[in-house]
Amino acid sequence: MKAPWDRPIVDAPAWPIDDGGPVVFLIDAHSRVERALIDGWISRHRPTGVRTDDLNIPTSRHGKQTKTDPRLEARLAEGDDPLLVPLRVAWLAKERDGRRRVTLKDILALGDPRDPNFIRQRWVRTFAPDRIQIVQGEPAPRSQLETRWQDPGGRGPAEGTSLADFVSLKAWLALERAERALRGTRYKVPKFIGEVLFRSRGFQQGVATLAAAEDVPVETMQQRTGRYLKEIAATHSPFVIDAVTGLMGWIISLGYHHLDYSSEKLQELYKLGQDHSLVFLPSHKSNADHLVLQYALYENDFPPNHTAGGTNLDFLPVGPMIRRSGIFFIRREFKDNEPYKFVLRQYLNYLLEKRFPLEWYLEGGRSRTGKLREPRYGLLSYVVDAYIRGLVDDVVLVPVSIAYDQISDIASYAAEQRGLGKEKEGATWLVRTISGLRRQYGSIYLRFGSPISLSDNVPQGVDLTSEEGKLVVPKIAFEVSKRINDATPITPVSLVTLALLSQSAAGLTVDETMTVLEPYLAYVAQRDLPTTVPLSLTTTDEVRGALGALVANDVVSRIEGPADDVYVIEQDQHLTAAYYRNTIIHFFVNSSIVEVAVAGMRRDDSTGVDEFLSRAFAWRALLRFDFFFDSRDEFRDAILEELRLECPDGVACLERGDLSVVLAALAPYATPAVLRPFIQAYRLVAEVLVRADSDEELSRSEIQQRALDLGRQYEAQGKISTPESLSFALFDAGIALANNIGLLHPTTVPSERKSFLADIEDALADIDALNPPDPVPK
Template identity: 40%
Template sequence: MTTKTQAEMAKIPDGASVVYLLDASSELEVEVLDEWLSGRGTPGEMIRIASTRRRTRTDPRLDARLKRDDDPYLVPVRVVWLPEERQGNRTARWTDLLRLGDPRDPNFIMERLIRKVAPDRIAVVVGEGAHSSELAGAYAATDEVVTFREFATRRAWLSLERAERKLRGNRYKIPKFLHEELTTRPEFGDGAIQFGTERGLSEKMSFRRASYYLREMAASHSPFLIDLIANAIHALYHRGYGAIHYDAESIKKIATLGQEHPLVFLPSHRSHFDRISLQYILWENDLPPNHTAGGINMNFFPIGPLIRRTGVFFIRRSFRGNELYKFVVKQYLDYLIERRFPLEWYIEGGRSRTGKPRPPTYGLLSWVVDSWRRGKAEDVILIPISIGYDEIQDVGAYAAEARGGEKQPESFGWALGAVRNLASRYGNIHVRFADTISVAEQLGAAGTSDTHLEIQKVAFEVMSRISRATPVTPTALVSIALAVAGGKPHTADNLAEIVFEHAAYVEDRGFPITERVETVAIVERVLDRLVEQWTVTRRIGQAETAYWTDFDQSLEVAYYRNMVVHFFLPRAMAEVALVGAEDEEDFWARISELRDLLKFEFFFPEKEALQEEIAADLCGDVPKWREEVEKGEGESVLRSTRPVTAPWALGAIVEAYLVVAHQLKADGGGVDDDRFIDACLERAQFYLLDQRISHDEAISKELFTSGLSLVRNREQIDTEAKRESFSTQMNSLHADLNALPTGTGRGSDQSLSSP
């Protein structure tokens, strides 16, 4: 399919009887097409078909014309209205609202005005032609429940859409005829009747209910709003952020992949800015807009209608037992995959409240894989994406929820408040595209049996690649330094020493970064920005300025180091295992025990791969560490490694699990989740006051919930002996952590002096 403007015309087969199918929404458009065709030197009959812009009716003469024996050659043509050209681009802007609406869809008055004063904004596109006999053959092979006239009209629409897209750009590739195409498929009607009648509905009502579900969930893209929202996003993120950083070469590779396969974008989820950041990147690079799965809770006025028209489709939070609704969701996904419209959703399900990735959900992923297995596409390409931030405006709300506060429901007032809060500066946004995953290569040839385990492995690989692509930011390093400081006041120079040591470790291991942190000025810049956001406390004295975090700020600051803690995890686990390890076998046994204990907090590779990571990390500091450990000299290895990471990387988790263990012993076997978590919050606050634990951020509903999930998974709740075993394990691990040095430098056990 090629775009035809006033400069060129499709080649008409010699001797063909030509019929031009006019997709015209007004009499003026008919005039424009008539004039244009008259000047092409290729005479033919003109018949109007139903317009995609105003949805007029198809001329009934088309039925008779299609049945004639001369096998006419059908050529679809359409008038395209273009926005005003600005700096080489023809995209809509907010100023167009002051000019009576969408420049691509002018009203009766604007059509005539544009034709008179701006004829360069009028173009004609010509779709690929076909003989009536070719369409008849395709119609005979289709299973769509439509008349031949409707089939021919729809084929003309699709041909013109492809032609118009080459004129306007790929950013406007949208499923314009979703409802017409999907609801006329026999499999849609048959499935709707089957699952509807199972719910006690009549056949007619079953189809109506399925159609209603489709309209409730489906995105309804508007090119006008796609442009307007993209311009709004640019203005919005600049209120709080400097720039969105991403790799242009990665975008080019994704664009190439999208020409051959359906794409599924799977970004991390830490902020409501995640979607609009990715949306703007795609728009800026002329890529098709994603179809993004959103919770029905976001479908409130006016936000819901706006984001629906930029690509969000809404799925109910729960539809267990409603097989008809589930069927419609699957049909919708099948259609998008079959037509290579890109998908997007958050595989974690919701925003991370801690900075660490949440466990993946499998529903949508399993349905996409199922669609691939049923031959809707030869392959599906998964694109893991890390969306990171120097700082996030939501961390205060996350911390409040972790301490027992209620989640603020989404509403228009909530959205306005979020925009107002962007008056502060939050640094930059960092979008990193990880290596893509081919579903066909990952799961083998289509047609093999699907299992839940296979889906879990794919989801795990997605999360692992997101984690590896996440860059270490200066804010994360400063957050680590504040954790090492333990809430005590320190100067920027003191904190910078810790930052530089951890930055050197990051650079030595080749972890991704956003920028090198080599000066105290960079550390001060981050600290002052955190002070502006009330995340860090600052006191300016006559001689020195001190920074620290208090109890209410500790969880907010912890969020940033948790975003990158997985990079330090092998080292932290090794440090704990080295304490008291009798030999290398005992060392690896301790590593395995830690891996099992922390499986609800981190995504671990296979046992052998984890051992290789830990061994390589220790070799970086102590090449002969194995010989030392085999002799029972693990603590000598500890004294030769830097920096010490376990106290800040694992301390809060271990202390939170310790509280869970003690609360289980106190409660006995019966556990009511809400009451139990509240009891853990109360116990942890007492332990902190009594100095039984030392990490403020250990007082977290998220950590207590993970700890409870762990003991349930390990079946350590049911009997007193099992609860005692878990408590003993946590007491021992807590003691090992406390035996580690907590300061900076090689083996130092002294915290930095306060100013």
């Protein structure tokens, strides 16, 4: 009776050559069972009279240490031209419903079925031989590999790499490609970065330059940069990718009943990725964002993106797991660490050149207000620089919106905005975060904005340090942010919170909520804005459902009455409600600017389109640290189009001075609900600056705290109608605005701060001048 490894294997590859020439098999085997399986295949398929050499190369398996067969160097030097053929054994998962897929249950029960131990290997060979596949990498003649080895641009003798080591590396890479074709593209991940990147000529030349600049031995700088590379780089493992993605699916399902996205759109993007380097740039609303996108990629058999993560997440057990599923960690501060910046840049360049998809959050951190944060330029500037230097033919940026009906992180966001500080990530934080998902938060919506090609947006040969070049990265970043906003779907919860917040402290019945919602729904339909499918708030059941979802998570209270139930935002939950409103507020900013510009004209008794546009541009300047606006020409056209949509004869009315006609067409007004919270926050900042001593230098945190304290006083006095204005994030925009016009320095003339406050109060007066008719029936 034949031993198990001598029996034929299903779907074994054919002999690699027909001309009877010599063959050298480069065998990647990490156990006796695997070596016996490969030897059995060779003996069964070897043609009579053909010379073969069966030589080991170092195994690519994690944790397995083997060496290159010492006979390989001698065999390569014999002078003939054998065909070099890489071989490996692939262990497959059990077939289920026509697919070989590793489940979380498999992993938890016996470990990764694709990397079985010696005992399980023997069991599989005896009882489940269909789960074994001999993998043959693409063969190559010795002469071809030697030519590539000697290429001045490759890793050759000039770098101290022997031909045997070079051949081993190419064999590994060929086997990876062959095994990926067998298992699926979701495991297309880089390996051997230490071998390929660290020892590359470009990396070592950079190390030598850094060593000279810091006057240290090259060996010392090699050790330092090697540590940085190990600290930064992701170390993918198919086992961990499956395990982590399985956990992701379970975690998402705890709090959400549906993930809504287009598989067809993902397929289009990955077709684009065959010829371009892709960079995914998602919005950042929740700790679940990365889980959501990676889970969608996995479900569609795509590899995990190489995702930049903060070192704050590099704690046990999370750090090692997510590093091996695609996260690479970046320090928050490394401004003056040139070796660290060099390693990070080289790592990104390598991934771009090899077309491994990248991902990071352009905002730099989670939004605490619901709207997009101002973009950070660091990593994007590295990518643009790589393109300019010709390391890649093109890079395609993919704006991604990840929207939620509700999120579990919201309570911590509200606390941070009231000055309570951010909770440190760790094991306790992780348990609390997962526990918070035991409530139901609705659905998640994954949307992809129009891609942005660097070849279409970066001028040829531009110098990023020139005056023109300094604008390139910010322009691209702002365009990405705009496209994320444009792709963000409007949810029922976001519209309902907009309606509730528009009524100040008053509660609403279901019917009253529908009345308030009516013009917003018409606005969305008229402009064909993106919505969740379906978005329908035209029946009492639908509106009651959205309100009930907010009640279930303690954002809204339902007060039972003899005639009808009344829904009112819970005490201290205005920041939470505002968060959901702010996720869609960008869609209503331009129309609000139209309203308030006309209201200001009526208040000052002015007329004309030029005056209208001048006021619109002034509002654009006032709000530029909170919202992403089009260029001046595009903004002008957009504002005039908004006016035309609401009042077709609006331009003529402005010229004639018929402002009441225009205001009547614009009613009911969105401005009080959309813009007032931001302007009231700016006013608090301005008043803090005016109240400060003339020689007092205030830090950002001091201004925030004083503005919060003043706001609490005014809220108690009834002087603030929008409690959601009391937010550190909204104060930040006011501080940035004041800093932009030079008002934070202690040498600032007091009258300039008073003038700033007067301008803010004038803007509030324009909002107050609208005096919108109460849309709720009396």
